[in-house]
Amino acid sequence: MSGSGAHSGDLDERAAATVDTAMTLEDALAWVDRFISHVVASKAAFTELDRQAGDGDFGTNIEAAVSKARRRLTEQPPSTPGEVLQRVSAGFLATGGTSGPLLGAWFRELAKGVTTHASTEAFAVGVESGTAAVQRLGRASVGDRTMIDAMVPAANALRRAFTVGVGLDSALRYAASEARRGAESTTAMLGRKGRASYVGEAARGLPDPGAVLIADLFETAVPHGAAGLAE
Known part of the structure; x- marks a missing residue:
């Protein structure tokens, strides 16, 4: 899996020439549509990855969650980017497994941060808040081989991007690159949370499915910027 191509050294160079932009309703809908389509297409890959490092239900659960989110988006058309993310949150919160409630809480906090002006x-505020919620609920930290290993680098990247004055498109590319780097780092870790903590060495060499999903999410946020997506 490769990164999205944005690195911290690029941010200072881009900041002076960049005008901050906001994600529109149409942008948010397109992003979520790309993400949902990717999850549905990757269900088998996520299932196999989780089978080797977990209990094998991750692909089924996240596919169910995004399908519910898509249905909510159709039945309750959103009028703001925040409402788009609220529908996604509701889809995950209505899904079983460990990841459903955690991702539902993450999207809920992101929606609160984004509201009408994305x-x-x-995004920096929303992703930080969402990541803190997942850490609190899941009692996980960086290095535990969970989705947190991708969430925290993405949150830090967005905060740095905002601090140096980078626009949203470049900020999301940077966040995607850092999330992917974080997801790939889990291949060398021993799981300390969930079923991965029981399989021990059997999971080493494989990335955590939740961390991979977070990297995929950020990569689909930028049109034509999803080069690292798992197949």
Whole structure:
């Protein structure tokens, strides 16, 4: 899996020439549609990855969650980017397994941060808040071989992007690159949470499915910027 191509050294160079932009309703809908389509297409790959390092239900659970989210988006058309993310949150919260409630809480906090103005600052605030919620609920930290290993680098990247004044498109590319780097780092870790903590060495060499999903999420946020997506 490769990164998205944005690195911290690029941010200072881009900041002076960048005008901050916000994600529109149409942008948010397109992003979520790309993400949902990717999850549905990757169900088998996620299932196999989780079978080797977990209990094998991750692909089924996340496919069910995004299908519910898509149905909610159709039945309750959103009028703001925040409402798009609220529908996704509801889909995950209505799904079983460990990841459903955690991802539902993450999207819920992101939706609160984004509301009607999905700027770099709004994403930084929302992703930080969502990541803190998952850490609190899941009692996980960086290095535990969980989705947190991708969430924290993405949150830090967005905060840095906002601090140096980078626009949303570049900020999301940077966040995607850092999330992918974090997901790939889990291949060398021993699981300390969930079923991965029981399989021990059997999981080493494989990335955590939740961390991979978070990297995929950020990569689908940028049109034509999803080069690292798992197949």
